[in-house]
Amino acid sequence: MYVVTGVTGRTGRVVADRLLERGEAVRVVLRDAGKAQAWRERGAEVAVADLADMSAMTAAFSGATGAYLVKPPGYDREDLFEHAQATTDAVAEAVRRAEVxxxxxxxxxxxxxxxxxxxxxxxxxxxxxxxxxxxxVTFLRAAYFMENWARVIEPARADGVLPSLLSPTDRAIPMVATEDIGASAADIIGQSWEGIRIVDLDGPRAYSPDDIAEAFAKALGRSVSAVAIDEAQWAGVLARHPFSRTAIEGFITMNRALNNGHIAFADATTEHVRGRRTIDDVIGGLLVTQ
Known part of the structure; x- marks a missing residue:
């Protein structure tokens, strides 16, 4: 029995689907009981639990042969980091008690x-x-999600502009499709290994904002140009999302680190896996669904 969290998100859904397709027993963890029936109809067991609820998660992990964990983002919380620590502590204790x-x-x-x-x-x-x-435990260290660019579909479609916090716009960074993250996680969870395993995961190649603009241009049939947003405007741009002040400051620091190279796949000794989906595949799919 594999326990899968995060199934209402992009990667957890893929993990659960892949395992069910392989004929594995799967238990999905949901916070919303209203979404349970759809998963039961697909052949999964359902546990209704919040990851921060240690007792409920202990029950959810009961009898598991392995588990896929997705940390809830919590970007609306001012206590973002404290809540992340408390949630992780609850999950870790539940894993210990359930002997996952x-x-x-x-x-x-x-x-x-x-x-x-x-x-x-x-x-x-x-x-x-x-x-x-x-x-x-495997830490699946994923690159920048290609699907993050869904946020700029409308300006790309309407105005031919791809606003970007990443700059310069010709600098490529590792990116990966969430479908490939889920597929890799589903493969790994069925494997055997010892101790701590670190897997870096990115796509077929690195991409720049200019590459993203080109992918939108091809998919939309119009010219699209990437435009770097001045750092002084980042807070205002991020405030359009339901993010707390703490999260906004965290995203500013993260994007600054992506731009200056502080965030990178730096350890050549780490296991490295490449997904197969290109940015053209992902952008084309996003435009179909949005």
């Missing part, structure tokens, strides 16, 4: 850095806590 034999955690590029990574520090907190459990 192995875990795969969705982490992030940059989680190896001790400081200066903004919101990615919540992934580092999770890695550090889960490392103490004494069981096999």
């Amino acid at each position: 034999p192995k875990l795969v955690l969705l982490s992030s590029i940059g989680a190896d850095r001790e400081s200066g990574v903004g919101v990615i520090a919540t992934n580092r907190l999770a890695e550090q806590r889960l490392s103490t459990l004494g069981i096999p």
Whole structure:
């Protein structure tokens, strides 16, 4: 029985679907009981629990042969980092009590850095806590999500402009499709390994904002140009989202670190996996659904 969290998000859904397609027994963890029936109809068991509820998560993990963990973002919270620590502590204790034999955690590029990574520090907190459990744990350090560019579909479509916090616009960074993250996690969770395993995951190649603009241009059939947003305007842009002040400051730090190279896949000895989906695949899919 594999326990999968985050199934209302992009990666957890893929993990659960892949495991069910393989004929594996799957239990999904949901906070909203109203979404349970759809998963039951797909053949999954359902546990209704909040990851911060240690008792409920202990029950959700009962009998598991492995679990896929996605940290809830919590970007609307001023106590973002404290809540991330408390949630991770609750999950870790639930894993210990339920005697889950192995875990795969969705982490992030940059989680190896001790400081200066903004919101990615919540992934580092999770890695550090889960490392103490004494069981096999894989940290799947994913690159920048290609699907993040869904936020700029409308200006690209309407005005031919792709606003970007990443700059310069010709500088490429690692990016990965969430479909490939889920597929890789589903593969890894069925494997055997010892101790802590770190897997860096990105796409077929790195992409720049200019590359993203070109992908939109091809998909939309119109010219699209990437435009770097001045850093002085970042806070205002981020405030359009339901983010707390703490999260906005964290995203500013994260984007600054992406732009100056502080956040990168730097360890050549780390296991590295490349997804197959290109930015053209992802942008084309986003335009179909939005």
